[in-house]
Each structure stands twice: as structure tokens, then as C-alpha cells.
Amino acid sequence: MSGLRDVAVIGIGQTTFGKFPELSFIDMGRQAAADALKDAGVPAARIETAAGSRFYSDITSLQSILATLGIAGIEMTNVENACAGGSTAVRAVWKDIAYGLYDIGLVVGVEAMTRHLTKGGMLTTSDEDLDAQLGRAVPVSFALTARRLMETHGATIEDFALVSAKAHDAGALNPRAQYRKTLSVEDILASRMIADPITLLQCCPSTDGAAALVLCSADVARQYTSNPIFIRASTVLSGGLAHAQTDPTTYMVGRTAAAQAYEQAGLGPDALDLVELHDAFAPEEIIHYEDLGLCARGDGPALLRSGATSLGGRVPVNPSGGLLSLGHPLGASGVRTVCEVVQQLRGDAGARQVEGARVGLAQMLGGAPSGLEAGACGIHILTT
Amino acid sequence: MKDSDLAGAAPIQPGLFTLDGGRMTLIGGRCAACGTVFFPKPHVCLDCGGQEVIAQDLGGAGELYSFTTVHMPSGRMRPPFSVALVRMADGPLVYAPLERATERTAIGQQLQVAPLLLEAETDAPILAFQFVPEEQS
Numbered sequence: 001m002s003g004l005r006d007v008a009v010i011g012i013g014q015t016t017f018g019k020f021p022e023l024s025f026i027d028m029g030r031q032a033a034a035d036a037l038k039d040a041g042v043p044a045a046r047i048e049t050a051a052g053s054r055f056y057s058d059i060t061s062l063q064s065i066l067a068t069l070g071i072a073g074i075e076m077t078n079v080e081n082a083c084a085g086g087s088t089a090v091r092a093v094w095k096d097i098a099y100g101l102y103d104i105g106l107v108v109g110v111e112a113m114t115r116h117l118t119k120g121g122m123l124t125t126s127d128e129d130l131d132a133q134l135g136r137a138v139p140v141s142f143a144l145t146a147r148r149l150m151e152t153h154g155a156t157i158e159d160f161a162l163v164s165a166k167a168h169d170a171g172a173l174n175p176r177a178q179y180r181k182t183l184s185v186e187d188i189l190a191s192r193m194i195a196d197p198i199t200l201l202q203c204c205p206s207t208d209g210a211a212a213l214v215l216c217s218a219d220v221a222r223q224y225t226s227n228p229i230f231i232r233a234s235t236v237l238s239g240g241l242a243h244a245q246t247d248p249t250t251y252m253v254g255r256t257a258a259a260q261a262y263e264q265a266g267l268g269p270d271a272l273d274l275v276e277l278h279d280a281f282a283p284e285e286i287i288h289y290e291d292l293g294l295c296a297r298g299d300g301p302a303l304l305r306s307g308a309t310s311l312g313g314r315v316p317v318n319p320s321g322g323l324l325s326l327g328h329p330l331g332a333s334g335v336r337t338v339c340e341v342v343q344q345l346r347g348d349a350g351a352r353q354v355e356g357a358r359v360g361l362a363q364m365l366g367g368a369p370s371g372l373e374a375g376a377c378g379i380h381i382l383t384t
Numbered sequence: 385m386k387d388s389d390l391a392g393a394a395p396i397q398p399g400l401f402t403l404d405g406g407r408m409t410l411i412g413g414r415c416a417a418c419g420t421v422f423f424p425k426p427h428v429c430l431d432c433g434g435q436e437v438i439a440q441d442l443g444g445a446g447e448l449y450s451f452t453t454v455h456m457p458s459g460r461m462r463p464p465f466s467v468a469l470v471r472m473a474d475g476p477l478v479y480a481p482l483e484r485a486t487e488r489t490a491i492g493q494q495l496q497v498a499p500l501l502l503e504a505e506t507d508a509p510i511l512a513f514q515f516v517p518e519e520q521s
Contacts, residue, residue, distance in 0.1 A: 130400075130424070132458075133512075136459070136467065137458040140458060143452035144450040144469050147451060148449075148450050193453075193455050243430060
């Protein structure tokens with residue numbers, strides 16, 4: 001990535017995740033953005049560019065949020081890329097700064113799911129989508145994939161429940177998590193069946209929440225902090241075409257995005273101290289281990305069972321509690337995962353701190369429309 | 385299901401299948417240049433970009449690749465319902481409803497495509513497709 005400027009994260013903000021029907025998306029977006037500005041020590045008037053992510057979007061959501069902080073008259077972009085929308089917004093501001101258009105910018109991801117009409121239902125692509133009409137909600141796709149993991153990887157339903165139990169172990173330590181309690185493999189398997197083998201507690205909840213970041217050039221970062229965290233890689237790619245996907249237990253886009261990110265960062269998966277990834281449905285975490293190169297193809301279940309991806313393991317995955325325990329406000333999660341990595345690299349993650357963390361990766365996968373293996377995959381790698 | 389029920393139904397999407405005396409056949413597309421077969425038929429070849437994609441009869445036979453039984457309403461389907469990924473003889477992997485999975489349902493099982501009537505907002509039902517075990521077809 002020669003010729004591009006280094007981009008730092010100097011401010012993070014995240015609301016508590018949960019069910020907050022009394023709060024609007026503006027309320028939550030404002031809180032996260034204000035917290036990120038305060039954390040950075042940057043006045044609102046300093047912001048030059050902004051990107052916002054919201055799945056259930058109204059017209060110009062970001063402008064409505066930032067107007068409440070007196071931020072207006074600058075370039076603002078609203079993005080939707082399913083669960084990777086937040087990653088896409090981070091990348092939009094990263095590009096603005098890396099390519100020298102602006103020196104400092106704000107990213108806001110937000111979702112008020114409780115207030116949305118589809119509360120309690122399963123996420124689908126659109127009313128017109130053929131597969132969606134025939135029942136292919138997102139968890140249904142992951143259930144079909146989970147069955148293949150059982151067929152080709154020797155994965156078991158206990159493995160899928162273990163992914164969720166691991167997430168809840170970490171989330172119980174996170175004061176901003178939606179669940180904040182541990183759940184056993186038995187609890188998870190005993191919960192209501194959604195799409196076999198996926199039970200309710202292998203699914204992320206509907207969540208209200210927001211997250212925000214202040215990004216800037218390295219020069220600006222030095223004015224505000226002695227400990228900036230740097231974005232070493234930023235990539236967002238569309239999912240591959242479905243007809244070319246020979247095996248649903250691996251994503252072409254997952255492997256390609258990871259390869260691009262490692263090349264940009266000049267490091268490999270062995271260098272990672274922690275990973276935040278898309279665990280909206282427990283079985284997919286095993287696929288992402290392999291696509292990110294945390295283990296060899298086929299070894300995902302063994303990596304999980306070894307404890308390497310638990311807190312205290314070689315490379316903790318989702319120390320925040322992940323989407324399963326922390327919650328998944330759709331448009332916010334891609335921003336929130338970067339917040340978590342920054343907090344970990346600062347050493348500020350409290351009871352869930354990954355000791356000595358210096359390199360972290362934040363990944364999001366979004367959407368499952370007809371004709372594509374996935375809608376989008378976004379990856380950011382950050383270092384101290 | 386009577387043929388008269390099927391006759392009044394509106395296809396869920398044009399060009400996905402043909403129905404002849406209750407026997408259903410899926411219609412895909414084959415690239416005239418590179419030969420790649422798709423379902424549904426795309427406007428252009430998604431592999432080589434070829435502009436000519438010819439309608440290809442995919443028949444009705446396929447092999448079960450994966451399946452699940454769903455316990456939540458989704459799209460036009462009402463729970464509980466089963467769905468599958470099915471490998472057609474010509475190659476494409478097709479997503480479709482599966483006649484309710486049982487303990488005997490297994491990956492590798494031979495299936496046959498069959499009509500499926502779905503409730504619609506209008507008076508006329510919607511005609512879609514599903515897979516059923518081969519011996520029942």
C-alpha cells in the first residue's frame with residue numbers, strides 16, 4: 001500500500017447493547033459519536049468527513065444524528081452492506097484519509113431494531129428475492145451450511161453450542177453486553193429449535209445500539225494522543241457468485257478478503273493476538289477460522305475444541321462476547337468490532353482483556369442474497 | 385394436488401420451470417460459449433460474460449446436498465417446513481423447499497422436483513417448486 005497515508009483510530013464510543021425501545025436511532029448514534037469525540041479529545045468542529053451505517057435506513061440517517069452534535073456542512077455518506085455495513089463505513093473514512101482527501105473523520109454505526117417492524121422475525125434479503133420467498137432467511141442458509149460442516153468436517157451440534165457458550169463466557173465479562181451471563185452447552189442445545197441444527201441460543205439476538213470511531217492521519221493523531229492505534233489493512237469485497245461456490249463450508253470472499261488484508265498489513269494470521277468476527281449464527285464461526293487462516297482447512301472444529309480461540313487461548317475470538325452475547329445491532333456491528341479491537345490494543349478491556357495484545361483483526365460478513373455466496377465481507381487489521 | 389389447482393396458480397417467477405401433466409421440469413440456462421450451466425437462467429453468462437445463454441432443460445432429478453427443517457415463518461413458507469440444497473445432474477446447486485424431512489432423509493438421497501402451491505396476497509395461489517423423495521414422484 002505504498003503511497004497511502006497511515007490512518008489511526010484516536011477515539012472510540014459504544015453504547016450499551018440491549019433492548020431500548022425508548023431510544024431512537026438518533027439518541028443512540030449521538031451518544032456513541034459524542035463518546036468517540038470525547039475519547040479522542042477532538043471538538044465536533046474539527047470533523048471533516050463522516051460515514052454512517054444503518055441497515056433499516058431512513059433518509060440521511062447520519063445527517064440526522066450528527067446535526068444533534070452541531071456537525072453539518074461536511075461530506076457525509078450513508079451506507080448499507082448488511083452486517084458488513086459498519087465495516088464499509090469504516091473503510092469509507094479510512095479511504096478518505098489514506099488517500100489524502102481529508103485529515104480527520106467520524107464513523108457511526110447504529111441500529112434501533114426493537115422499534116423496527118421485523119422485530120422477532122428472521123432476517124431476509126428482500127420480498128422480491130426468489131430464495132427469500134421460498135424461506136431462505138439468513139439463519140436458514142447457515143443451517144444448510146452447518147449440515148455440510150457436520151458432513152465434511154466431523155462437526156457436531158455440541159461444537160456449534162460450544163461456539164455460543166464461549167461467546168457467552170466472554171460476554172459475561174463485558175459491561176456493554178446484551179446477555180451478560182454465562183450459558184452452558186446444555187442450555188444452548190435445550191433452547192428452541194430455529195432451523196436444525198441451529199437452536200435459538202446459537203442465534204444472535206435483535207439488538208439496539210450504536211458504535212462510533214474517530215479516524216485521522218498519523219500527523220493529526222500526534223496532536224491528540226501518544227498512543228494511537230493504526231489501521232494496517234482495510235478491505236471490503238462483494239461475496240462471490242453462487243454458481244462458482246463449490247463448497248458452502250468456505251467463502252471465496254472470506255479467503256480473498258483475508259489474503260488482501262494480510263498482504264496490506266504485511267503480516268499473517270500467526271501474528272494475530274485477537275479476532276472479532278461475524279458469529280451471528282454459531283456454526284459460521286468455524287468457517288471463518290479456516291477462511292482467516294487461524295487453522296488449516298478442515299481443522300476448525302479441532303481449533304475450537306482446543307480452547308485456542310477462548311479467552312486465555314492462543315488467539316481469542318470474539319473476546320467482546322461477539323454478536324451472540326454482546327448483541328448485533330446490524331449496521332453498528334462492523335464499527336463496534338473495530339472499537340473492541342482498539343480497546344483491546346489499548347489494554348483497556350477490563351476483565352476480558354487479552355494480555356499483551358498488539359495486533360487484532362475485525363471481520364464482518366453480510367447478507368445472503370440469491371445468486372451470491374454472501375453480500376459482502378469486510379476486514380480491518382489494527383496494530384499498536 | 386389437482387391439476388385444476390395448478391392451472392389457476394401464478395408462477396412465482398417466470399421461466400423457472402415447465403409443468404406438463406403434473407410433471408415438473410426446472411429450466412436453467414447454458415452459456416453458448418463456455419457451456420456453464422446455471423439456475424435460474426441468467427441474462428448473460430456469469431462465468432465468461434458470453435452474451436448468449438440458451439434455455440436448458442435441467443430435468444427433475446437431483447441429489448440431496450444439504451437440508452434443514454425450519455421452525456419460524458420465513459418468506460411465503462409457514463413452519464414447520466424443510467428446505468434443501470440439491471445438486472442437479474447438469475451441475476447447478478438449487479435451493480428449494482423439501483417435502484418435510486424425516487429421520488430417513490439423508491445427504492446423497494435421490495430427489496425429484498414437484499409442484500408446490502403457496503398462499504398469495506391475491507386469490508390465485510402462487511406456483512413454486514419443491515423436491516420430494518424419488519420414489520414418491
